[in-house]
Amino acid sequence: MKVLITASTGELGRKIIDSLISLGFPKFRIIAGARNVEKAKEIYDDIEVRHCDFDDKNSLLSAFDLCSLVHIIPTLDLPEKRIVQMNDTIDAAKEKSVHRITWSGLVASEKTSKFSIAPYFVYSECKLMQSGLDYTILRNGMYFDPVFDWIPDIIKMKRLKYPVSRGKIAYISREDIAYATAKVISEDGHENKEYNLTSPRAYSMEELAALIGGFTGTDVSFKKISDDEYRLLCYNDGLPEPITEILLTMYKAVDNNEFLASSDFETITGRQALSPNKYLKKYYKAQV
Numbered sequence: 465m466k467v468l469i470t471a472s473t474g475e476l477g478r479k480i481i482d483s484l485i486s487l488g489f490p491k492f493r494i495i496a497g498a499r500n501v502e503k504a505k506e507i508y509d510d511i512e513v514r515h516c517d518f519d520d521k522n523s524l525l526s527a528f529d530l531c532s533l534v535h536i537i538p539t540l541d542l543p544e545k546r547i548v549q550m551n552d553t554i555d556a557a558k559e560k561s562v563h564r565i566t567w568s569g570l571v572a573s574e575k576t577s578k579f580s581i582a583p584y585f586v587y588s589e590c591k592l593m594q595s596g597l598d599y600t601i602l603r604n605g606m607y608f609d610p611v612f613d614w615i616p617d618i619i620k621m622k623r624l625k626y627p628v629s630r631g632k633i634a635y636i637s638r639e640d641i642a643y644a645t646a647k648v649i650s651e652d653g654h655e656n657k658e659y660n661l662t663s664p665r666a667y668s669m670e671e672l673a674a675l676i677g678g679f680t681g682t683d684v685s686f687k688k689i690s691d692d693e694y695r696l697l698c699y700n701d702g703l704p705e706p707i708t709e710i711l712l713t714m715y716k717a718v719d720n721n722e723f724l725a726s727s728d729f730e731t732i733t734g735r736q737a738l739s740p741n742k743y744l745k746k747y748y749k750a751q752v
């Protein structure tokens with residue numbers, strides 16, 4: 465039986481497939497599910513590609529044929545649309561007798577979360593747990609990759625700017641999330657379990673600024689910005705207003721300490737996820 469990875473043209477989907485292959489999972493059992501089949505075929509020349517659009521239930525039904533496991537990577541659509549996508553995906557998996565669904569969720573998946581899209585994550589977890597299928601919920605921590613990509617600008621500004629006060633974040637890289645996800649997909653014993661994927665240490669924004677400053681040899685400090693200053697930064701970056709408003713609530717969740725560290729990554733993989741310090745040591749030093 466085969467495993468299908470949805471959103472396989474995205475950064476996380478690609479890394480999950482790369483990790484499965486490096487773990488020795490047979491390529492003939494991997495299916496790259498994609499909304500854009502042509503794009504996926506350019507990425508994967510020796511992996512089966514199937515049309516798999518969360519907005520087209522017929523494509524999901526065809527894609528899941530003879531699959532024992534489907535990994536869901538949610539879209540970045542607004543929550544109302546994502547709920548329909550989740551319902552259709554689970555229903556299609558049930559109709560096609562998929563055995564297990566593994567799911568990339570979010571650590572701030574709590575009813576009391578300040579993050580405005582948390583209700584979507586809570587709903588999706590409940591839907592999955594009540595589906596009657598085996599499931600594994602992987603609640604992903606905040607990606608470190610965008611912070612890393614932002615470093616050249618941070619150096620120019622000599623400032624790390626977020627609308628955050630005292631909250632801390634146990635960042636994790638997409639690479640580590642993908643590795644733990646591939647382990648859970650390819651190994652037994654993860655049925656009906658929930659894991660929070662983070663690195664082992666949460667950083668305050670001041671600590672993160674000092675870390676980046678130390679690595680880059682720049683005097684970087686953290687500056688808390690107001691919600692309106694953040695709105696202006698996003699507007700200048702061309703971000704749509706509804707997304708900006710969602711992100712502002714994400715930083716309220718950071719101040720509510722909803723992105724703290726868990727040891728689940730080590731439980732799954734037997735090693736610790738790279739903290740920002742180790743990630744910078746590995747990738748920033750290699751880059752300069």
Ligand SMILES: NC(=O)c1ccc[n+]([C@@H]2O[C@H](COP(=O)([O-])OP(=O)(O)OC[C@H]3O[C@@H](n4cnc5c(N)ncnc54)[C@H](OP(=O)(O)O)[C@@H]3O)[C@@H](O)[C@H]2O)c1
Nearest residue numbers: 471473474475476499500517518519537538539605606607
């Ligand atoms: N933890 C964090 O800090 C954090 C930050 C950002 C995002 N996320 C989450 O991470 C996930 C994606 O991450 P990523 O880095 O892989 O993003 P990405 O590189 O932007 O990839 C998004 C993927 O979603 C696919 N997609 C969009 N709409 C779709 C649809 N209707 N049907 C099927 N596929 C669809 C895209 O397909 P196309 O190639 O056709 O566009 C693409 O493959 C999302 O679940 C998002 O919520 C987490």
